[in-house]
Amino acid sequence: MTETLSTPAPLGAPPPRETLLEVRNLRTSFRVLDGIVPAVDGISFSLGRGQTLGIVGESGSGKSVTAMTVMRLIDIPPGVIGEGSEVWFDGRELLSLPLREMRRIRGNEIAMIFQEPLTSLNPVLTIGDQIAEQVELHLKVRKKEAWERSIEAIKLVGIPSPERRVKQYPHEMSGGMRQRVMIAMALSCEPKLLIADEPTTALDVTIQAQILELLKTIQQRTGSALMLITHDLGVVAEMVDNVVVMYTGQIVEQGTVEQVLLEPRAPYTMGLIESIPTVEKRGGRLSVISGVVPSPFNLPPACRFEPRCPYRWDRCRRVEPDLYPAGPGQVARCHLHTPEGEGRRQAALETHRANMTAGRAFGKSR
Numbered sequence: 387m388t389e390t391l392s393t394p395a396p397l398g399a400p401p402p403r404e405t406l407l408e409v410r411n412l413r414t415s416f417r418v419l420d421g422i423v424p425a426v427d428g429i430s431f432s433l434g435r436g437q438t439l440g441i442v443g444e445s446g447s448g449k450s451v452t453a454m455t456v457m458r459l460i461d462i463p464p465g466v467i468g469e470g471s472e473v474w475f476d477g478r479e480l481l482s483l484p485l486r487e488m489r490r491i492r493g494n495e496i497a498m499i500f501q502e503p504l505t506s507l508n509p510v511l512t513i514g515d516q517i518a519e520q521v522e523l524h525l526k527v528r529k530k531e532a533w534e535r536s537i538e539a540i541k542l543v544g545i546p547s548p549e550r551r552v553k554q555y556p557h558e559m560s561g562g563m564r565q566r567v568m569i570a571m572a573l574s575c576e577p578k579l580l581i582a583d584e585p586t587t588a589l590d591v592t593i594q595a596q597i598l599e600l601l602k603t604i605q606q607r608t609g610s611a612l613m614l615i616t617h618d619l620g621v622v623a624e625m626v627d628n629v630v631v632m633y634t635g636q637i638v639e640q641g642t643v644e645q646v647l648l649e650p651r652a653p654y655t656m657g658l659i660e661s662i663p664t665v666e667k668r669g670g671r672l673s674v675i676s677g678v679v680p681s682p683f684n685l686p687p688a689c690r691f692e693p694r695c696p697y698r699w700d701r702c703r704r705v706e707p708d709l710y711p712a713g714p715g716q717v718a719r720c721h722l723h724t725p726e727g728e729g730r731r732q733a734a735l736e737t738h739r740a741n742m743t744a745g746r747a748f749g750k751s752r
């Protein structure tokens with residue numbers, strides 16, 4: 387992927403010092419043969435130093451494009467960053483930074499862990515060489531120190547016999563080991579922000595749990611902030627302080643992990659939560675949200691979730707919902723949280739509670 391320079395936009399004021407990352411009105415689209423596809427459509431969120439934020443949604447919700455835009459890893463063209471988009475990191479606006487400066491930040495102050503480690507590791511270099519190369523480049527240390535740091539990093543992620551392991555190639559390791567190596571690489575430069583994009587999706591359940599535990603322990607030990615991108619609400623429950631729920635490139639709900647998981651206020655979030663398989667639901671029917679994510683070329687005219695929403699009424703087809711306050715610090719993109727939705731809101735919340743108690747679906751069942 388090539389590095390790109392977004393169109394510098396007039397900038398607002400930097401966020402307060404305790405905010406490590408602040409994304410403001412971010413819009414990323416792609417030019418394709420049939421027109422322009424909006425992938426991220428005006429999202430805003432922030433992450434404090436040392437905090438964890440989960441970005442949740444189905445495939446195509448814009449989670450990964452958000453992370454790639456923050457890292458300035460979107461090809462432009464075909465990518466287009468909308469005017470007025472801002473990404474503030476540690477007091478600097480990343481979208482308008484010179485590329486040389488951005489390259490220094492990437493891997494050094496912000497590191498990213500991808501879903502499939504085999505495609506992200508170089509197959510012809512040993513693990514130790516790959517980590518040491520990164521350390522040499524970003525921390526400007528000598529070869530010997532970089533090599534020692536790579537052994538340290540391998541030890542930190544719990545791989546036994548680190549001195550022997552650093553001399554191995556990626557294909558000589560299991561999937562779980564390779565993901566540990568990716569984490570070691572990401573942490574070797576002690577980043578202030580770690581972005582993990584579906585870090586456990588390609589792994590089996592036991593290894594998933596080990597990797598998540600490892601990420602949590604290391605994040606607490608090093609004080610890095612963590613932005614975790616996942617479709618898995620179970621992972622979110624274990625790992626994060628705050629949650630952003632995305633649907634078709636927009637934020638549909640935002641709040642603390644307790645608010646979003648225990649008291650969801652957007653019907654899309656309610657559907658995601660009701661479709662988590664649990665022990666109580668064993669033997670019963672597993673709930674799924676009815677319908678499919680709409681094509682970005684053919685989005686519903688007002689509320690984008692309307693065709694799939696069991697609580698919709700005529701207003702949802704006519705008026706585009708905003709993000710409305712739905713609890714202390716919690717927001718939801720849904721007309722249920724407007725005065726017009728008052729009566730229906732209570733009924734929707736009661737149905738959700740009943741579905742959770744009964745372990746039943748609110749959409750189609752299978």
Ligand code: SF4
Pocket residue numbers: 652653654689690691692693695696697698699702707719720721722
């Ligand atoms: S605005 Fe209407 S259709 Fe959209 S999520 Fe809320 S109730 Fe459902």
